[in-house]
Amino acid sequence: MAEMKRLAKETAIYGVSSILGRFLNWLLVPFYTYTLGSTQEYGVVAKVYAWTALLLVILTYGMETGFFRFANKSEHKPESVYTTSLISLLTTSLLFLVGVTIWVDPLALGLGVPTHPEFVWMMALTVAIDAFTAIPFAWLRFQKRPIVFAGIQMLKIGVNIFLNVFFLWGCPLIHEASPELIGWFYDPDFSVGYVFVANVISCLVGLVALLPSMLNVRWTFSWPLLKSLLKYSRPLLVLGIAGIMNQSLDKILIPYLYENMEVGDAQLGIYAACFKLGLVMMMFTQAFRYAYEPFVFSKYKDADNKQSYAEGMKFYLLFSWLVFLGVMYYLDILKVLLDPSYHEGLVVVPIVLLCYVFQGVTFNLSFWYKLTDKTQWGAYISFMGLGITVAGNVLLVPVYGYIASAWTSFVCFLVMMVVSWALGQKYYPITYDLKMAGRYVLVVAAFYALGMLVPIDNLVWRMVYRTVLIGLFAAYVLRYDLPAGTVSALLRRGKGPR
Numbered sequence: 001m002a003e004m005k006r007l008a009k010e011t012a013i014y015g016v017s018s019i020l021g022r023f024l025n026w027l028l029v030p031f032y033t034y035t036l037g038s039t040q041e042y043g044v045v046a047k048v049y050a051w052t053a054l055l056l057v058i059l060t061y062g063m064e065t066g067f068f069r070f071a072n073k074s075e076h077k078p079e080s081v082y083t084t085s086l087i088s089l090l091t092t093s094l095l096f097l098v099g100v101t102i103w104v105d106p107l108a109l110g111l112g113v114p115t116h117p118e119f120v121w122m123m124a125l126t127v128a129i130d131a132f133t134a135i136p137f138a139w140l141r142f143q144k145r146p147i148v149f150a151g152i153q154m155l156k157i158g159v160n161i162f163l164n165v166f167f168l169w170g171c172p173l174i175h176e177a178s179p180e181l182i183g184w185f186y187d188p189d190f191s192v193g194y195v196f197v198a199n200v201i202s203c204l205v206g207l208v209a210l211l212p213s214m215l216n217v218r219w220t221f222s223w224p225l226l227k228s229l230l231k232y233s234r235p236l237l238v239l240g241i242a243g244i245m246n247q248s249l250d251k252i253l254i255p256y257l258y259e260n261m262e263v264g265d266a267q268l269g270i271y272a273a274c275f276k277l278g279l280v281m282m283m284f285t286q287a288f289r290y291a292y293e294p295f296v297f298s299k300y301k302d303a304d305n306k307q308s309y310a311e312g313m314k315f316y317l318l319f320s321w322l323v324f325l326g327v328m329y330y331l332d333i334l335k336v337l338l339d340p341s342y343h344e345g346l347v348v349v350p351i352v353l354l355c356y357v358f359q360g361v362t363f364n365l366s367f368w369y370k371l372t373d374k375t376q377w378g379a380y381i382s383f384m385g386l387g388i389t390v391a392g393n394v395l396l397v398p399v400y401g402y403i404a405s406a407w408t409s410f411v412c413f414l415v416m417m418v419v420s421w422a423l424g425q426k427y428y429p430i431t432y433d434l435k436m437a438g439r440y441v442l443v444v445a446a447f448y449a450l451g452m453l454v455p456i457d458n459l460v461w462r463m464v465y466r467t468v469l470i471g472l473f474a475a476y477v478l479r480y481d482l483p484a485g486t487v488s489a490l491l492r493r494g495k496g497p498r
Helices: 002-026 028-035 039-060 063-071 078-102 104-110 117-142 146-177 193-215 223-257 261-299 305-329 331-337 340-365 367-371 376-400 402-427 434-453 459-480 486-495
Strands: none
Touching: 002 028, 002 146, 002 261, 028 039, 028 146, 028 261, 028 331, 039 078, 039 117, 039 223, 039 261, 063 078, 063 117, 063 223, 078 104, 078 117, 078 223, 104 117, 117 146, 117 193, 146 193, 223 261, 223 376, 223 402, 261 305, 261 331, 261 340, 261 402, 305 331, 305 340, 305 434, 305 459, 331 340, 331 459, 340 367, 340 402, 367 376, 367 402, 376 402, 434 459
16 A cells, blocks of 8 residues: 555655656747747747757667666666666767757758758757656656656756746846947857757756765666667567657657748747647646556456556546637637747647547557557557658648648547557457447537537637536536546546555
């Protein structure tokens, strides 16, 4: 029982810090849209961060999961696994940084920032540091030090936010009043470059904070151990690349699919900023994952496990549809978070929200291949989605613009969801309530139409009307599909015998 309490406490710390961190980072999006000079500048930020996400997966090459796997094996000393992994990531990160330094000019040209190669170098430095520090962060988790882990993560985020506000808002005000005070380090023409400066400094702060966890161990290196780590981690690298590309490839491709890359960057800026308004759904999905994953594995050997999984899916769908309607009903208020020059892209928001719904359902469905040790199917499904992502963007964005990227993501995650369900019914059949799911597609569509298509010019009355509709939808859910005691009963069943 004590172990379960500790697990719950650690899960809460990791989960809250992760979700809070994502939310705080998201607050920079409206800040950027109001402070950066144009949608094109924010497009550069979105493009660079998309590349950063992909490169980070490549440069960690599944070593984090490999570390946990081998550190828990009795035949290996955890410190040896830690330092061997650390030396490996340090070597590859330094080689990556050297390579980027040598070829920084052609890389800057390829990224569409030929006059600012320093953007590319700062991106590379950020990725190299983040890749290297992935193992020290994993070491903290292995040592069961969630508070230190969360504290360093929040420190990095806090420094990043502070420096962004300082460089993009504070410095222009100071420069306008007394330029001599900051002229020695501040260049008003550098603008978006300060976003990357802030990121580099925050990563360096995190690296310094992690130094004790790297210095207070006996450094050893085992080549046979590294070969075993790499062999184990290689498939995870392939799966990780497919997964991150399904999420980020559109932000990478869009600038290259317009005849003029600056126009492509501007369109990407609009698309990426409006895409971020789906954060509420993403946060709900993330929170559900933190709670649901331990629940699934703890229930695996119980007689009623499949019934519980089906109820868990029902629970997710009901609340995700509530979040969907809530975001769309109050979009007229949420859009104030973005500068008006970005509002033309709000058309992608409902599509993005549906993508997150499909992602959440696919995550729930994915346990069939995790529980049956058929994880290769996860890779097959991810690569099928990647094929849709590439084809849809390359063929349709030049014709229809960024809206085609949104619809491509919709199709990608819808197909992955359906295929995962069909395969799951073959290898690990669970009787999901498909009639209920289909009924809610119709119910939500009706509520969406009632809320979004009824013309009410006055904003206050429109919000009052939609709030009443949200209440009616919640009442419908409680009356027909989530009566009193359902959630508590599910939770009691999830606890299992004491």
